Amino acid sequence: MKTYYSPTHEYVRVDGNIGYIGITDYAQNALGNVVYVDMPETGDDVTAGEDFGAVESVKAASDLISPVSGAVVEVNEHLIDNPRLINENAVENWIIKVEMTDLSELDDLMDEDAYNKLVASEKH
Amino acid sequence: MxxxxxxxxxxxxxxxxxxxxxxxxxxxxxxxxxxxxxxxxxxxxxxxxxxxHMGEIEVSGPGSEKFVNYIFTNDITDAPVGKIYYGMMLHPDGGVVDDLLVYKRADDAFLLVVNAANIDKDLNHILGAAAGCDDVTITNLSDLxxxxxxxxxxxxxxxxxxxxxxxxxxxxxxxxxxxxxxxxxxxxxxxxxxxxxxxxxxxxxxxxxxxxxxxxxxxxxxxxxxxxxxxxxxxxVGLPLYGDELADDINPLEAGLGIFVKLQKDDFIGKDALVAAKAEGLSRKLVGLEIHDRAIARHGAEVLAPDSDEVIGAVTTGYRGLSVDKSIAMALVDARYAQKGTDVRVKVRRKVFPATVTAKKFYDKHYKK
CATH class of the missing domain: 3.30.1360.120 (Probable tRNA modification gtpase trme; domain 1)
Known part of the structure; x- marks a missing residue:
């Protein structure tokens, strides 16, 4: 499985035409304690570049921007009662599972090396 | 900028x-x-x-008490030196210019502590009110x-x-x-x-x-x-923040701060408008909301009627409570829905959640009196 990254700090981990979408470790760390995750419902469509929900810390809400287009086939229901799972492990605790409709959208995203460079530049 | x-x-x-x-x-x-x-x-x-960052503005001179009473909603008449008053400065239409503390330092000297975001606006307001008064001096001490x-x-x-x-x-x-x-x-x-x-x-x-x-x-x-x-x-603890619960177009009675507005005292800027607003009955009120979900309704989130999509108000501040583990908010709503226990709904992004009107105070204050 390969993981791709967006400039707004979401990742999509790809398994065939299924994508697991979440926020990066860098993003969870910048947010602080996550107190609520606003997720779509199974069956909803998401569109690359458009928001599909939000992650909220005590201080603020941060929109979730989908890196790819497709239909939501599952949401991570553990996050409903335990949103802090994202702080514990943002990579393992994906937010939505999407059946992707256009795999060529992945070409517009970053690989791990490129994303790490972006994070390094934002830290300055 | x-x-x-x-x-x-x-x-x-x-x-x-x-x-x-x-x-x-x-x-x-x-x-x-x-x-x-x-x-x-x-x-x-x-x-x-x-x-x-807070602003400090000094009012001094023999006309200070009268002048502060004219620009301030609380009543500082014959106050002892060393006493502090909370209140507001109002526009003539009753909207809040700022909320502030007034420190009585001497019979002819008062310190006004104002919000950082409003220092320039407050100074203009105060200097405007003081135009023609030769018995008060206004000094901005904020930078010092x-x-x-x-x-x-x-x-x-x-x-x-x-x-x-x-x-x-x-x-x-x-x-x-x-x-x-x-x-x-x-x-x-x-x-x-x-x-x-x-x-x-x-x-x-x-x-x-x-x-x-x-x-x-x-x-x-x-x-x-x-x-x-x-x-x-x-x-x-239900304390208002200017920019959220208070604004140029919100009057202090709507914000539930009537005890800091002394309508019985002599003329002050905004008094006539508040007397009229009170006589007419308030059209909206600041309330507390408990949202029956983990969702957090933040500033600007729409409050909807329980049974229709009519927008009846907006959230002024909202959090997942830290001392109380609930999603709570303050909101300015149509007075018809301001009674405690009233069911309303709150829109957070795409979703709508049920909520109940509560007191504005979610945690008890612990002051030493």
Missing amino acids: SEIKTTCLHDRHVALGAQMSPFAGFDMPIQYEGIAEEHNAVRTACGVFDVS TAQIAIQGPLSEGVMSRELMMDGSDLSFYTFKETVCPLTGEAVIVSRTGYTGEDGFEIYGSPETIGKCWDKLVGSGECKPCGLGCRDTLRFE
């Missing part, structure tokens, strides 16, 4: 690793260790805030005055031990002019704050306030606290 300002403690915040963010034109610390940790320190022990707030149940002891300043003689909303033993400079110490806990605010020169800050933070007895928890603390 003008260049962002800093307080005299800015370098210390950065050295402590604070998350900094612009607030009211100043680069301010939002949090150091974390909002929840700092919030809980103030509720259970002691925290210190840099509030040097630094300020910290020591807040929490252990504040009195911490201040006494670390700063060698006694606050036990001060009752709630009083102050004294004294000397800071650390620098020998004059300071004002008041038993005030914005957290719902006991505590003190100290006003002084940047040098004195810097030394006080270092002593307090270095003691380990007093956690440095950012504006993030300042907001969660004041919100939980």
Whole structure:
């Protein structure tokens, strides 16, 4: 499985035409304690570049921007009662599972090396 | 945009690793260790805030008392020296210019402590009102005055031990002019704050306030606290923030602050409009909301009627409570829906959640009277 990254700090981990979408470790760390995750419902469509929900810390809400287009086939229901799972492990605790409709959208995203460079530049 | 300002403690915040963010034109610390940790320190022990961004405007001269009474909603007539009053300055239409504290320093000298975001607006308002008055002088002391707030149940002891300043003689909303033993400079110490806990605010020169800050933070007895928890603390006890619960187009009666508006006193700016508004009946009121979901309704979220999509108001502040584990908010709503226990709904992004109108206070204040 390969993981791709967006400039707004979401990742999509790809398994065939299924994508697991979440926020990066860098993003969870910048947010602080996550107190609520606003997720779509199974069956909803998401569109690359458009928001599909939000992650909220005590201080603020941060929109979730989908890196790819497709239909939501599952949401991570553990996050409903335990949103802090994202702080514990943002990579393992994906937010939505999407059946992707256009795999060529992945070409517009970053690989791990490129994303790490972006994070390094934002830290300055 | 003008260049962002800093307080005299800015370098210390950065050295402590604070998350900094612009607030009211100043680069301010939002949090150091974390909002929840700092919030809980103030509720259970002691925290210190840099509030040097606040504005201080002095009104002096023989006409001061009359003038302050004319621009201020509370009544300072014959107040004793050392007393502090909370209230508002109003536009002629009753909207709030700012909320502020008035410190009576002498029969002919009052210190007005105003919100950082409103300093220029307040000064214009005050100077406009003072035009033609030759018995008052208005002086903006904001840039010369630094300020910290020591807040929490252990504040009195911490201040006494670390700063060698006694606050036990001060009752709630009083102050004294004294000397800071650390620098020998004059300071004002008041038993005030914005957290719902006991505590003190100290006003002084940047040098004195810097030394006080270092002593307090270095003691380990007093956690440095950012504006993030300042907001969660004041919100939980139902204290308004200008820009959220108060604004140019919100009057203080709508915000539930009628006890700080003395309609029986002589003329003051905005009085006629409030008398008329009261006679007509308020069309909207500030209420508390409990949202029956984990979703957080923040400033601007629409409040909807229980049975239709009619927008009946908007959230002014909302959080996942820190001292109470619930999603709670304050909202300005149509008076028809302002009764406690009324069912309403709140729209957060695409979703709508049921909510119930509650009191504005979600956590009890613990002041030393």
